[in-house]
Structure formats: C-alpha cells, structure tokens
Amino acid sequence: MSKKYFFFDIDGTLTDRKTGQIVPSALEAVKKLQDAGHFVSIATGRACYKAEKFRKENGFRHMVCNGGHGIIYEGELRENRPLDYEAAKAVYDQARELGYGIYTAIDDSNKVYASDFLFHEQAGMRKEPSVYIIDPQFDPDREKKIFKMYVSIPEAEEERLTAKEKVGHLRFEKEYLMFQPDAKREGILRMLFYAGGKPEDVVVFGDDYNDLNMFGERFFKVAMGNGCDELKEKADFVADENVKDGIYKTCEKFGWFE
Structure with missing residues (x-):
C-alpha cells in the first residue's frame, strides 16, 4: 500500500x-x-x-x-504562531467596551493576564489549571502577541460581539467564549x-x-x-x-x- x-x-x-x-x-x-x-x-x-x-x-x-x-x-x-494580532485585538477592545471580562494568553503557557477581576466576577474560574496574573497596567499592545483569549460573554449575548467572526472561537463552557487558532x-x-x-x-x-x-x-x-x-x-x-x-x-x- x-x-x-x-x-x-x-x-x-x-x-x-x-x-x-x-x-x-x-x-x-x-x-x-x-x-x-x-x-x-x-x-x-x-x-x-x-x-x-x-x-x-x-x-x-x-x-x-x-x-x-x-x-x-x-x-x-x-x-x-499566535493569532492574527489586529483581529484578536479588535475582539479584545470590543469585549472591553461591552463590559465583559477577558483573560489573555500572550505566550504558549498556562499563564493568562487581565487588568482586573471582571472575568472572575462574571464567569468564575476557568475550567482548566491556569496561572492568573492580574496587572492593572496590562495591555496586549505591549507584546503585540495574543495566543488565546477567554471572554466571559454568555451564549445568549454572543451576537453583540461582532468582531468575533474574524477570529477562531469555540464554546466548550457556558460561562465563557474561547478564542484560539482554528x-x-x-x-x-x-x-x-x-x-x-x-x-x-x-x-x-x-x-x-x-x-x-x-x-x-x-x-x-x-x-x-x-x-x-x-x-x-x-x-x-x-x-x-x-x-x-x-x-x-x-x-x-x-x-x-x-
């Protein structure tokens, strides 16, 4: 054969x-x-x-x-390779404007970054082991790299996040939407x-x-x-x-x- x-x-x-x-x-x-x-x-x-x-x-x-x-x-x-930065950052910015919490992975590791505790307040802990780094000064623009993002948007409200269509995304958990390469x-x-x-x-x-x-x-x-x-x-x-x-x-x- x-x-x-x-x-x-x-x-x-x-x-x-x-x-x-x-x-x-x-x-x-x-x-x-x-x-x-x-x-x-x-x-x-x-x-x-x-x-x-x-x-x-x-x-x-x-x-x-x-x-x-x-x-x-x-x-x-x-x-x-990370996600396309401009497309991922557009999702990040829109989610922030809409008032949703976001965790961002800026490298290939279990570390996720946020500028506040909003994700925890809205969705609780992520469903996999993570190292949470809360930095009030966090801004993805420092690194210009986004490998993954987790946005605490309920399924019923996903249509509000219009920028998501240009980035691979999946929902494995009802509490949040995950953005990763697809x-x-x-x-x-x-x-x-x-x-x-x-x-x-x-x-x-x-x-x-x-x-x-x-x-x-x-x-x-x-x-x-x-x-x-x-x-x-x-x-x-x-x-x-x-x-x-x-x-x-x-x-x-x-x-x-x-």
Whole structure:
C-alpha cells in the first residue's frame, strides 16, 4: 500500500473523554500504522505546551497543535504562531467596551493576564489549571502577541460581539467564549511541506466542531461514531465510537495496517 499521512485529533478521538486516557486499541492502531511505514501525527487544538506530554508518552514524533498554528516535526518545534494580532485585538477592545471580562494568553503557557477581576466576577474560574496574573497596567499592545483569549460573554449575548467572526472561537463552557487558532487544515498542509507528502494521501480522524476545519477537500475524512452530526455529514466514512475500537476497526477495514 502507498504511504498515507494520518492525522488524529486527541480529545474524543484518540482519548476517552471520561478518563482522558488514550483508548488502548487506538494506541495499538497508531503503532501498527507506524510499523507499516505510514506518517502518523496528532492534529489538536491544544496549545503546544499542553499537548507535548501526550505526544511523548504515546510515541508520536509529529504533531500539529495550537489549532494548526504549531508544528512539531521529528520531535522538534518548528513553528508556533499566535493569532492574527489586529483581529484578536479588535475582539479584545470590543469585549472591553461591552463590559465583559477577558483573560489573555500572550505566550504558549498556562499563564493568562487581565487588568482586573471582571472575568472572575462574571464567569468564575476557568475550567482548566491556569496561572492568573492580574496587572492593572496590562495591555496586549505591549507584546503585540495574543495566543488565546477567554471572554466571559454568555451564549445568549454572543451576537453583540461582532468582531468575533474574524477570529477562531469555540464554546466548550457556558460561562465563557474561547478564542484560539482554528486552522487545523492549514497546519496539516504545512506539515506536509516538512514531510514531503501530498494532500490526496492524507487521512484525518476527528469528532468535534473544532475538527470541521480539517474536513475539507482532498483529504480522506473519518468521523468518529461519538462525534457531532455536522462532522459526520462532511465525512467520507463514519467509524464506530472511539471507545468501541473505532480507530482500529477503520484502519483494519481499509487495509492500512498492511
């Protein structure tokens, strides 16, 4: 079989969302694909610092991370770009004008910055470990870099934040809207530049809304059975649920272990 270039989302695709651990049959599939000579990579929205432990523990040499803005090839970080600054700053300024609290990540770490406690007052603590830095003089213009933002705007009021349409955003929590790169497909194409692959040889596996971006033309697209309906509609093949050996069964079905 000709060489394929596999890209796997982490949460809900490789891992069991209940435990956060990689599904054993998925790990076995990854190793068998590598042994068969295929290129195997992670493709995740997680920040690089947050995904790196998972990558190393599970034997991946390659990773598209930071929503497509980060590239780790052969175990080395090659790229890690922030959001488009002008577009992100427009969201920041509008959210401030509308009276919403904001936490801003200005580098690839768990540190988030704010000029006041408004986010806490409106939305409480973020739902992941963070180092909160409250600086009354904080201004993103000092660094001109924004990697992620968290705006304490309720879902019912999102339409007020019109500037959001030019920046990738997701809502995993009802209390706040998260802004991060939404360019997995672009990241995969850049990874192919390093690896020397072609788009028509790419196979992508995903389950959630932030995987819609990589479910475009020329890639073979696999949606997990536990995935969202929108992703399944765009898929070339819908696998069984990930915890029911969906990845392994799909690879076996299409003869990718051979």
